[in-house]
Amino acid sequence: MDNIFESLPRGAAEEVFADLLKRPGVRIERIVSTGQASPPGFLYDQPHDEWVILLSGAAGLAIEGEAERELKPGDCVFLPAHRPHRVTFTAADEPTVWLAVHIGEQA
């Protein structure tokens, strides 16, 4: 993928994940959401650190112990390993493009 905004899935029923780079200890991923959210009550609890930036669209992010926040393009969040979090919404009318850097992930 030469441009992160190219070949965007439109109206996909599920979120669409694509690895942009995979090197030992680091994986850079594009995630495209179109209205999806984490299931009610579900929390991600990842065993590795993740840094994420929202590049287009909008999303809500709830991190355990913090106020829910609304993310706009350019917003960056660091999610340390085992920090429970969930996506409360993503824009329904346009693709929400995330760039995620997964650090120290075990294969």
Added chain:
Amino acid sequence: MDNIFESLPRGAAEEVFADLLKRPGVRIERIVSTGQASPPGFLYDQPHDEWVILLSGAAGLAIEGEAERELKPGDCVFLPAHRPHRVTFTAADEPTVWLAVHIGEQA
């Protein structure tokens, strides 16, 4: 920094670098250029891998052995260690914001 487009330096004489995240083996950096380019004849020759995405503005990138390319927002480039490259121009009239992920860099 909560948003990569906040607190952008305007018209700085030099490029402005800021670490967004530093973890063992990974450093995520914002670079803001305003018309700067690599000095004529200069080539970056980094001992570590770098993945970069241009998020605003425009830039020219010359990688040794490849045709020079013009980068627009969203364009991603992987620069393997020791692949000589240079920035041939950046937009003079607006900030060019780069997100760089440095991988396996030695401190």
